[in-house]
Amino acid sequence: MQNDKTRSKQTCVILGCGGHGRVVLDILRGAAIYEAVGFVDSNPEMIGRRIDGIEVLGTPNDLPALRDRLGVGHAIVAIGDNGVRRALSDEIESIGFELINAIHPSANVARNVTLGRNIVISAGALVCAHCQIGDSVILNTGCIVDHETLVGTATHICPGSRLAGRVAVESGAFIGIGATIIQSLRIGYEAVVGAGAVVIDDVAPMSTVVGVPAREVKSIQKTAELNGWLVPEMSRPISGRAEVMESIIAASDSQ
Numbered sequence: 001m002q003n004d005k006t007r008s009k010q011t012c013v014i015l016g017c018g019g020h021g022r023v024v025l026d027i028l029r030g031a032a033i034y035e036a037v038g039f040v041d042s043n044p045e046m047i048g049r050r051i052d053g054i055e056v057l058g059t060p061n062d063l064p065a066l067r068d069r070l071g072v073g074h075a076i077v078a079i080g081d082n083g084v085r086r087a088l089s090d091e092i093e094s095i096g097f098e099l100i101n102a103i104h105p106s107a108n109v110a111r112n113v114t115l116g117r118n119i120v121i122s123a124g125a126l127v128c129a130h131c132q133i134g135d136s137v138i139l140n141t142g143c144i145v146d147h148e149t150l151v152g153t154a155t156h157i158c159p160g161s162r163l164a165g166r167v168a169v170e171s172g173a174f175i176g177i178g179a180t181i182i183q184s185l186r187i188g189y190e191a192v193v194g195a196g197a198v199v200i201d202d203v204a205p206m207s208t209v210v211g212v213p214a215r216e217v218k219s220i221q222k223t224a225e226l227n228g229w230l231v232p233e234m235s236r237p238i239s240g241r242a243e244v245m246e247s248i249i250a251a252s253d254s255q
């Protein structure tokens with residue numbers, strides 16, 4: 001039987017019942033803002049199974065019916081693959097679900113950070129002043145995102161990785177476990193930074209860099225002219241975002 005506290009929470013579903021989905025369930029339970037009533041997974045064989053105490057209710061195609069049957073209108077996409085996470089979040093938003101964020105109570109997020117939606121911030125992550133975190137970003141366990149850093153749509157900042165101040169991580173990039181990015185660098189869209197790398201130069205879009213200092217080992221496309229292309233979702237108004245952006249630009253100009 002539900003107690004009063006549980007009943008007053010809004011309900012949500014978690015898309016993806018794999019390892020990341022379980023982590024997100026744990027975060028939501030700790031944060032105690034939304035009650036996860038079940039998983040949704042694209043593998044129909046998972047339907048009916050119970051995972052960490054809640055059931056796999058259906059596939060993404062079943063979401064409209066689940067909303068009607070259970071009255072659930074919120075969702076979070078807990079899938080590690082950046083592209084799939086982004087595509088699914090667009091899809092479920094288009095059918096009327098509101099995307100929520102899962103922020104672990106032990107994460108430390110500065111008050112003037114701007115956040116998109118469908119964001120996961122795991123245990124022990126630090127997000128410092130004036131950062132902007134785009135939609136569908138994963139800031140994984142114990143990572144550090146330092147001041148005025150921009151983290152673009154559907155990126156994954158893996159456990160223990162460290163982004164110094166004023167770094168720009170473009171959409172779809174993957175920063176491997178324990179990697180370090182020094183200040184004011186740009187990590188191009190869909191780039192991959194290998195585990196443990198120390199990045200001291202900009203990383204080209206769609207390339208892979210590894211090692212200390214990081215060197216490019218794979219490149220699909222050499223750096224195009226990227227001026228004017230950064231984090232597209234930042235153009236969507238979120239309360240306070242414009243002011244934060246202005247202050248970042250003003251601070252950079254005064255240097």
Ligand SMILES: CC(C)(COP(=O)(O)OP(=O)(O)OC[C@H]1O[C@@H](n2cnc3c(N)ncnc32)[C@H](O)[C@@H]1OP(=O)(O)O)[C@@H](O)C(=O)NCCC(=O)NCCS
Pocket residue numbers: 140158159175176177178192193194195196197208209210211217218
């Ligand atoms: C970089 C990475 C993505 C591999 O990419 P890949 O495109 O499959 O590249 P390959 O495995 O073919 O490796 C290419 C070269 O880089 C080297 N390499 C790969 N990963 C490396 C790393 N982390 N550090 C140093 N060298 C690395 C390989 O030894 C290989 O070197 P060689 O050409 O001299 O033989 C992967 O090794 C990695 O580091 N993944 C991060 C995983 C992670 O952080 N997981 C956390 C999830 S929460």
